[in-house]
Amino acid sequence: MSDRIAFLGCGSMNEAILTGLLRAGMAPANCVVTVRRAHRAVELAARYPGVTAIAGEEEPSNNQQAAKGAALIILGVNPAETIDLAREIANSLGPGTVVISIAAAVTLAELQAALPKDQPVVRTLPNTPIKLGHGVISLSPGNGCSPENLKMVRRIFQGASTIVEVPEEQIDTVSAISGSGPAYVYYLAEAMAAAGVELGLAPELAGILARETVAGAGLTLTEPGANASAMLRDMARPENITACAIAVFDQEGIPATITEGARAAVGRAAAMTVEIAQQKQPPLQAIPHPLQ
Structure with missing residues (x-):
């Protein structure tokens, strides 16, 4: 089997993964x-x-072509299309090809039922900073995924992201904290810029200050031994300017609001899982492997 990786679908997340892996040194010819x-x-x-x-409009069998001989396949279409794509490529897979899903709300059981029996499958939850080498990706391996398969997946992603392994039942929470997390940071940056404008700064200046401050603070958290709580305490000393702002945030219940927002995201992910399952036919029994 080659070292080739097939990216089936190239929306924003799969392109972010592609970019991150290339930045980390993956050979373009293997993609x-x-x-x-x-x-x-x-x-x-x-x-x-x-x-x-x-392109599928030029080569209708493009997904099967890409899947044949690949060491690893990343299913990068939207959740509602993921199972159909898995079924489409099932007969093109080698026994050792690892199939990765980045789709929220599509379970390992559904993926495994759509693929040949014992096909190595890993459900993942990446986030967009992977394109800059600062992403996080969670791994939840299926029953057919061997330690060697998982080792290969880790090797491929380690240069572009922090890797965590979680049980599948925690993926919705991972999605709410890490998958959606970059948007929360953008929301904060937008709010900081708006506050600057409200307090008299020009919009362009306020945007620069907010953007670069958020980006720089994020980098400090990547330093060895960095601890957000300790860094916050160090900056927000009693009676100083920063402490006054943090006190207002606490009084307004911002930490609790963030928790409730994450809880809502978890609930939406769970609801999507049910919705997608209901759109599909009853799961198929795993089919015998065509290449065995």
Whole structure:
């Protein structure tokens, strides 16, 4: 089996993964991407020299072509299409090909039922900073995933992200904290900029201050031994300017509001799982492997 990775679908998340892996040193020649439209394939091939991009409107079997001989396949379509895509490529998989799903709300049981029996499957939850080498990706391996399979997955992603292994039942919470987390930070940056404008700064200046402050603070948290609570205490000493602001945030219940927001995200993820399962036919029994 080759070292080739097939990215089936290349929306924002799969492209972020592709970018991060290339930045981390993966050979472009080992990457093949499938998309629907020819213009998108041309765009990706130009953006990532050496990467093969195959458009479905020109090659209807593009997903099967990409899957054949791949060491690892990343299913990067939206959740409602993920099981159909898994079924589409089932007969093109080698026994040792690891299939990765990045889809929220699609369970390991559903994936395993759509693929050949004992096909190695890993359900993951990445976040978008992976494209800069600062992402987090959770791994939840299926029953057919061996320690060797998981080791390969870790090796591939380790240069682009922090890797955590979690049981599948925690994925919705991981999604609420890590998957959605970058948006919370953008929300904070937007609110900080708006506060600056409200207090008299020009919008452009307020935006620069908020953006660079949030980005810089994030980098300090990546330093060895960094601890957010300790760093907060160090900056918000009694009676100083920062402490006054933090006291207002606490009085307004911002920590509790963040918890409730995350709780709502977990609830939505659980509801999506039910909705997607109801859209599909009853799960198929895992089929015998075609290449065994």
